[in-house]
Amino acid sequence: MSFEIGPLTVHLYGLMLALGAAAGVAVAYIEAKRRSENPEHLFNMALIVLPLGIIGARAYHVIDQWDFYSQNPEQIIGGAGLGIFGAIAGGVVGVLIYTYWKKINALRWFDILAPGLILAQGIGRWGNYFNQELYGYPTDLPWGIFIDPANRLPEFEEFTHFHPMFFYEFVLNITGFALLMIIGRKWRDRLRDGDIMLLYFIYYGVGRFILEGFKIEVWTLGGIPTARWITGAAVIIGLGVLWHRHRRLPPPADLDD
Structure with a gap:
């Protein structure tokens, strides 16, 4: 719609x-x-977390619907459909990467998010x-x-x-x-x-x-x-x-x- x-x-x-x-x-x-905590970290973190979250969400959906995508591989990239578990997994990886890079408390930022x-x-x-x-x-x-x-x-x-x-x-x-x-x-x-x-x-x-x-x-x-x-x-x-x-x-x- x-x-x-x-x-x-x-x-x-x-x-x-x-x-x-x-x-x-x-x-x-x-x-x-x-x-x-410095909220500037939040916006900088988003540059890593959001793309990885989208990639993870899309990957989960494609695996979930592999019977369809195996027959329509051209729709794997750019098609519709996202999976929340993949989004969470990708986002977690993004937070870990950013907090390790900036040497800040990852657990504390997980609670913030x-x-x-x-x-x-x-x-x-x-x-x-x-x-x-x-x-x-x-x-x-x-x-x-x-x-x-x-x-x-x-x-x-x-x-x-x-x-x-x-x-x-x-x-x-x-x-x-x-x-x-x-x-x-x-x-x-x-x-x-x-x-x-x-x-x-x-x-x-x-x-x-x-x-x-x-x-x-x-x-x-x-x-x-x-x-x-x-x-x-x-x-x-x-x-x-x-x-x-x-x-x-x-x-x-x-x-x-």
Whole structure:
């Protein structure tokens, strides 16, 4: 879906992604200032993080849809479709590269970026709404979303309304954003650098693991949705690391002595 502004065509999918990215950067700027970090790093970091995030997102999508792209290799570069897990992986690599280069605390910057990241995900999901994609199985629930016949998946052409997966993820992400912002302030004296990012992985991992059960024709490994392998691992590792840091290590105050 798109609209015209003079000679310019604005695609709503891209517009929502851009708005999400802008909101994420704005939140990260606020968080950097709150933590007394130089926000200039944020804008310099973006020059590395955003391209690697886009490359990772595209790579994940292409692997996911390899049956199609193996027959249409000309669409691998420049085609539509992004995967959030690839975007996160690429972004993490970008942050690690930049923080190593500038010799600044990577874990601290992951915490600065995490709330803005999940907010950007939530806003960006509305792009899926305008493209009539990211919907689940048919439903007769009041909030089921109508999908045009041309956008219905094979074997589901006779159904009209489907689970609005984009909206479920929007609610998941916006709620997660609020939680991370509250936790980062209310328990700031008890948190270690990296805890907010761990909480992001745990929270989003649990939510996404559950939501995968509503999706149609997902990429699977061993009969299990690939996203569930990824999010399940993220939750287990995140909980393990968080437990170790707060139960097995001395309190942050003691480490500073």
